[in-house]
Amino acid sequence: MNNRGGVASSLFEREGFRLAVIKEISTVASVAMPLGENWTVSRCRYSPEDGGGARLCIATGIHGDEMMGQLVIYAIAQRIMKEPEHLHGVVDMYPMLNPIGLDMGERLVPFSTRLDMNRAFPGVPDGTPLEAMCYSIMQDMLGADLVLDIHAGTMKKSELYQVRMHETTAERMLSGAADLCPQLIWYVPNKPAFNATLTGALNAAGTLALVLEADERRRRPYVTTPAVIEGIFCKMKAMGIWSGETIAPRRLEDIPMVRSEEELCRVSATKPGVYVPENCTGREVERGQLLGIVIDALNGEKVEEILAPAAGLVFSQRSYSAVYPGTLLARLCRKERV
Amino acid sequence: MKKDVIFTVESYFRDDMNIMGYRFGKGEKSCVVLGALRGDEVQQLYVCARLVAFLREIERDGGIMPGKSVMVVPTAIGLSMNTGSRLWAPENMDINRRFPGDAQGATTERIAAALFDKLKAYKYGVQLTSFYQPGSFVPHVRMMETGRQNPELGCEFGLPYVYVRTPRISDQTTLNYCWQMAGTQAYSLYAGKTQEIDEAAADQTLRAIIRFLNGRGVIRSDMTPGQKSAVITNEDIMTVASKSAGLLRRVKHAGAHVRRGEQLAFVINPQDGAVREVLKTPATGMLFFMQDGPFVTENSPVFQILSK
Structure with a gap:
């Protein structure tokens, strides 16, 4: 061009x-x-x-x-x-x-x-x-x-x-x-x-x-x-x-x-592995609802269940990929302020 | 010598990455030296490795002063060093743009937060760092002008120059800036090369750190006196940029004294060898920095001339 x-x-x-x-x-x-x-x-x-x-x-x-x-x-x-x-x-x-x-x-x-x-x-x-x-x-x-x-x-x-x-x-x-x-x-x-x-x-x-x-x-x-x-x-x-x-x-x-940190909920991995997300983007979730899991294929184990720490709207979600501790997995707009 | 694990980044596909601190002496947290924050800072890692070896010896001989302690952190990015990535590869992030960090944040923010938490407790902080452009500097001490900088103390390294630089907006998330704001007297040392070992520059940098530690009463060791340092600022530095793109053939190198109008380099057509431009110095002075990549793009800063 x-x-x-x-x-x-x-x-x-x-x-x-x-x-x-x-x-x-x-x-x-x-x-x-x-x-x-x-x-x-x-x-x-x-x-x-x-x-x-x-x-x-x-x-x-x-x-x-x-x-x-x-x-x-x-x-x-x-x-x-x-x-x-x-x-x-x-x-x-x-x-x-x-x-x-x-x-x-x-x-x-x-x-x-x-x-x-x-x-x-x-x-x-x-x-x-x-x-x-x-x-x-x-x-x-x-x-x-x-x-x-x-x-x-x-x-x-x-x-x-x-x-x-x-x-x-x-x-x-x-x-x-x-x-x-x-x-x-x-x-x-x-x-x-x-x-x-x-x-x-x-x-x-x-x-x-x-x-x-x-x-x-x-x-x-x-x-x-x-x-x-x-x-x-x-x-x-x-x-x-x-x-x-x-x-x-x-x-x-x-x-x-999301007008303040109190209205934002970040969800991060705490263990390394491969993140397998549920299809939550754009959905209202309840506190404790499953957002995805982190797996260890070598050992054939589920390393971590990622649960919503609060009720709210999932507006950002990580795709199926390798993660480290600290890797951002999801952002929620809280239903209620902290 | 005590070995501390400052922070561990657990990995799934690879081994965990431990950020190690090598601690000498007991008492006041006097000085910390940090090496590679980027995966290509090989020279910085090398200087730290030699410093650890040196401090191990003098500690054995009683050379660490009572009530003082010094820590060396050779690298905070071993995982990227193993693969030759300058940045933290999984996030494509520069850890030196993540300070002061966030213990609950992304991986690089967690690394920065854990490091900063340890580093800010020290009275003096020395970072061995590299420039955002590949190139060679005349070894010097650098600090940002935050209102808290202490260039006089920087002269104790005995390097020829102490460069006080006006920070840009994007510098506010670097370690040097945040360190100063947190109360540590922070200095960045530019140790010649980055991606390869430069023995002469490594020796000079090592001597400068030992001299500083001696001068601050942290260690006791025989050391040759350093040079009298000149404090310089942005106003003393002139940039020579290429107007053309092409292959760069240098005729002068970092450290050379040059007279106004003298030829520094040729920009040549990479295919037919025709000279597109002759770079000349606009002032008499010393070549403070030289870009050492094979190519230049249009308007690339190629040299910095110190003309004081």
């Missing part, structure tokens, strides 16, 4: 409508590699011909092992091009923030000592290629009305579709988060590591940004992505960017919420 560099514009016009959509692919940042290849972060902008309106940025692929955002961005682009008359604002899509990681299925940036791109923001203009890349991405997104950073539970986790917000900015963004129609909203605790993430750095710089997390399930992407796609269109409608048909926004009071 060589349609990532430079600027390419296309008009999508439907007969009988005055407005058209301008599609513009541009390069946000690019670094030459030793053997004739560029490490390029590209943006595809969809905007109405008459300009104006709010601006939404949708980013994904910062972790190269998270593929879910590819289909989400594709589907959004398809609908915009199919219904151009409904676009009244700017939608900037960044489908491949870590393109080489995506190519290799590698979470980190696969250069040098392998670094987590989502711990390198806000970046610096004259730093390493990664730092300069992060800086350019930040500069490109600053000033947007909203930035959505789409993640996915890696191949080892399944997740409900959720909005994650930093607890320091959560109250300000709460009502707007409901427009995304998530299955859960989570206030992520204030840890120093968050400040070096894309959303953390953008929020610190005054641009509202949210993380969308959803299920990976590579074998069945059409099962898990529609909720995210519909949620984003619903949000676009609330922002005045989209006038097409969307689902109705969810009422805030209907969305399960």
Whole structure:
């Protein structure tokens, strides 16, 4: 593919409508590699011909092992091009923030000592290629009305579709988060590591940004992505960017919420082995209900029964895989606070 | 010498990983030295192994001062060292980005929490560490500017430079930063290479640690005097980055004195050998850092020049 560099514009016009959509692919940042290849972060902008309106940025692929955002961005682009008359604002899509990681299925940036791109923001203009890349991405997104950073539970986790917000900015963004129609909203605790993430750095710089997390399930992407796609269109409608048909926004009071550590229940393995999960993601469980078992195949023994420590909604669950003591197996939104 | 198991990570497919602490002397927790936190920090492990051997000998000869104790933790990531993975392979995580840790958290957070719980009890902390880029440094002591740093004490290692660096946001979860915030006088020592053993740099680092322990009254051992250290900051360091990508052919190496305009390296086309760029020093000074990988990407920092 060589349609990532430079600027390419296309008009999508439907007969009988005055407005058209301008599609513009541009390069946000690019670094030459030793053997004739560029490490390029590209943006595809969809905007109405008459300009104006709010601006939404949708980013994904910062972790190269998270593929879910590819289909989400594709589907959004398809609908915009199919219904151009409904676009009244700017939608900037960044489908491949870590393109080489995506190519290799590698979470980190696969250069040098392998670094987590989502711990390198806000970046610096004259730093390493990664730092300069992060800086350019930040500069490109600053000033947007909203930035959505789409993640996915890696191949080892399944997740409900959720909005994650930093607890320091959560109250300000709460009502707007409901427009995304998530299955859960989570206030992520204030840890120093968050400040070096894309959303953390953008929020610190005054641009509202949210993380969308959803299920990976590579074998069945059409099962898990529609909720995210519909949620984003619903949000676009609330922002005045989209006038097409969307689902109705969810009422805030209907969305399960984890607002503090007291409302969150983490379940971890205490013994090493192989985790065999029950199908609990998205289900309400009672205290003591079986979430899965840890097995020892060599001895033919069950090492540990993983029971729900509290009643609540299972919104994150580890898949069938090897585990260590401390490996996160599930997250529950408690029915009752501790 | 006492051997403590600081933390055990039980494994299913492999043997359990024990993080070992080698303790010498009794009394005040004076100084702790930590080696590899990443699976490729071979030089750091090697220096610790030699330090343990040295302390074992001087303890036998009564060289640990009464009422003082010192601990050495050669590695906290043996499982990854066995497979050549820099990070904690099962989670793809850097343990040095997980401090102060969480005893109830993920495996790397538990490792960090268990380590930190032991390490923060010591008055002085020395971490042998590596840079996020592969390369060679002039051996130096480094610390972060947290408001609690003590560069004067860092001069007691007798290395030529004590580098006080302004922390970035992402540094707040490193051991050095958290250690200082918890009240330990924390120093990071850059000991030449990372993935291979550099005997000369290992000797120099070992002597620096022994000198520091002598100076702090923790041990008594004959040691040659060190160099007079200069305290430097970010403002004294200039970066030379490549504008082009390609193979890197160096003509100057870490430690060299260079004059303004002097050639440092050539970036060449990897297939036809044509010179794409000549890297030159913008100032007279010393090559403080040199990237030592075979390739460079565009805008890669290749050299750091100390020009004070």
